[in-house]
Amino acid sequence: MDESRQRILVVEDEPDTVFLLKQILRIAGFNVLSAPNGHEALKKLAEYQPDLVLLDIMMPEMDGWEALNHMRKMSNIPVIVISALGSKEDVIQGFSEGVDDYLAKPFYNAEVVARVKAVLRRAGRPQEVSRLVFPQVDLEVDLLTQEVLFHRQSIRLTPKEFSVLSVLAKHSPAIVSYSTISQSVWGEDSQDTRKRTKYLVYLLRRKFEKVQPRFELILNVDRLGYKLQSEP
Structure with missing residues (x-):
């Protein structure tokens, strides 16, 4: 893994979606790791100190909203929601909960990369997990x-x-x-x-x-x- 590349943590329980996002983001020049649920995401956030999180909402054990709440206690890391929940109410809830951007599934590959780069430019370097x-x-x-x-x-x-x-x-x-x-x-x-x-x-x-x-x-x-x- 090239340590000079920025790290993206993909939190998603659907293997095909994880595979696709990893391919898209690695081709774009990012290091990518993944977690199948919120509990694993919190462990990897502490261990690997990623630069940005792509977060699904509907997951087993701990959904995306609960995971986001815990992440915000740990760090100011930027978070982009990628979810099948794409109504106006869902998007409004996302921004109310403190996400940096919101993408509805199905998504365009190029749009994912563009949104990730835009959020990283705005956010700067996240603080280390404390x-x-x-x-x-x-x-x-x-x-x-x-x-x-x-x-x-x-x-x-x-x-x-x-x-x-x-x-x-x-x-x-x-x-x-x-x-x-x-x-x-x-x-x-x-x-x-x-x-x-x-x-x-x-x-x-x-x-x-x-x-x-x-x-x-x-x-x-x-x-x-x-x-x-x-x-x-």
């Missing part, structure tokens, strides 16, 4: 302010507790090795730092369990590391 959201477990982690919301309740963390949580959140849903956490939080990996990390995880669990007693947010994967449980 807020991670996990709607399936109702968790939000702000990397700048260190604010943590769990089921809409504020969780007060010490700086080191937040450091552990942020490492897990950035890598979620992957397992994060004990050594990676130690290096990130303490700047070194040793038996002593791993013990300190273990104690911090214990404290984090206690704080989150006060809000959701029967849900374990941080899982210990034996001999491998910890992972954030980002799905219920």
Whole structure:
């Protein structure tokens, strides 16, 4: 993948449409990645920091409007809706929700490219993602302010507790090795730092369990590391 090219995230559950959009945009000089639903889109937004999102509305698990709401918490990334919902009311709702442009299906290939380029010119470079959201477990982690919301309740963390949580959140849903956490939080990996990390995880669990007693947010994967449980 040519890193000098701008990245477009296509959020669409119809494989033929995804294939077509990828072909159109790659020929036009963009790098393209895709997500079949809103949940995957939020993960890829945080991981790959795309320059623009092409967003379908009617999708399983999380529709486009809900996905857009979460994206706006994470970044000012420009969003173009491409949807079979093309009535005036749908278009008005789109702009009311904060989209940058709206295309109804079926679309013309050249129009897609022209709209994408126009929105990118107007928008400039989007800010880096500073807020991670996990709607399936109702968790939000702000990397700048260190604010943590769990089921809409504020969780007060010490700086080191937040450091552990942020490492897990950035890598979620992957397992994060004990050594990676130690290096990130303490700047070194040793038996002593791993013990300190273990104690911090214990404290984090206690704080989150006060809000959701029967849900374990941080899982210990034996001999491998910890992972954030980002799905219920």
